[in-house]
Amino acid sequence: xxxxxxxxxxxxxxxxxxxxxxxxxxxxxxxxxxxxxxxxxxxxxxxxxxxxxxxxxxxxxxxxxxxxxxxxxxxxxxxxxxxxxxxxxxxxxxxxxxxxxxxxxxxxxxxxxxxxxxxxxxxxxxxxxxxxxxxxxxxxxxxxxxxxxxxxxxxxxxxxxxxxxxxxxxxxxxxxxxxxxxxxxxxxxxxxxxxxxx
Numbered sequence: 001x002x003x004x005x006x007x008x009x010x011x012x013x014x015x016x017x018x019x020x021x022x023x024x025x026x027x028x029x030x031x032x033x034x035x036x037x038x039x040x041x042x043x044x045x046x047x048x049x050x051x052x053x054x055x056x057x058x059x060x061x062x063x064x065x066x067x068x069x070x071x072x073x074x075x076x077x078x079x080x081x082x083x084x085x086x087x088x089x090x091x092x093x094x095x096x097x098x099x100x101x102x103x104x105x106x107x108x109x110x111x112x113x114x115x116x117x118x119x120x121x122x123x124x125x126x127x128x129x130x131x132x133x134x135x136x137x138x139x140x141x142x143x144x145x146x147x148x149x150x151x152x153x154x155x156x157x158x159x160x161x162x163x164x165x166x167x168x169x170x171x172x173x174x175x176x177x178x179x180x181x182x183x184x185x186x187x188x189x190x191x192x193x194x195x196x197x198x
Contacts, residue, residue: 001080008048011079012055015072021058023185024116025051027178031111032104034177035163039103046104049085052076053092053108069093094155100162110159113152114174117141120148122187129189130182135172 003011012025032050036043056072069089076086084105090098091105092112100106121138122130124147141147160170182188 001082002045003048003079003081003085005044005048005051008051011075012052015055016058018058021054023119025054026181026184027115027119028053028108028111030181031115031174031177032107034173035107035111036104038173039107041103045082045085046107049088049104049108050111052085053089053112070096103163106159106162109155110163110165110170111174112155113159114156114171115178117148117151117153117156118171118175118178119185119187120151127189128187130175130179130185130187131189133175135168135175138171138175139168 012022016022016025028050029047030050033043033047035041036046052072053069054072056075057068060067060071062068069092073086073089076089084102087098087102088100088105088108090096091100092108094109100109118130118133118138121141122128122133124141125133125137142153156170157167160167163170165173178185178187
């Protein structure tokens with residue numbers, strides 16, 4: 001079966017109610033669609049992989065073979081979802097040691113943690129607007145280990161390397177990918193405020 005975006009959204013919202021987790025799913029979807037377009041891949045399929053990669057996390061937040069992401073993987077397998085998506089979902093959990101062999105799997109791993117770091121960088125800005133965020137600002141915050149400490153920077157670096165992209169270019173690319181859905185992500189600032197540049 002090839003799932004539709006509507007089916008993926010229904011699956012996500014059946015299992016995920018936390019607004020922050022929904023925003024994360026939308027951010028990863030947007031980044032995956034952008035990379036699919038860049039590489040001439042199936043944007044819908046890649047976007048769906050991004051949208052559902054953490055759909056089981058709210059119900060199974062522990063990282064283990066019984067919980068995230070394997071609880072979700074089992075559901076996807078029962079539903080007959082494409083193996084490429086299932087493998088990408090497994091591959092984004094580095095503890096499983098599943099080789100990321102497809103470009104989709106590499107892209108999902110590369111953008112997952114980075115979208116969270118970018119969102120955190122936007123939300124500490126006075127204007128809270130991604131339109132004015134530069135990759136250099138993300139790199140400055142990167143060095144502050146106390147900032148967004150839940151974000152695994154090593155995984156972002158490894159993901160960019162596996163995807164074969166320069167880290168700074170990767171950050172800039174994902175920032176651009178998130179801009180069109182900034183309002184949905186809560187990263188569009190307050191209307192009427194003057195923008196701040198770096």
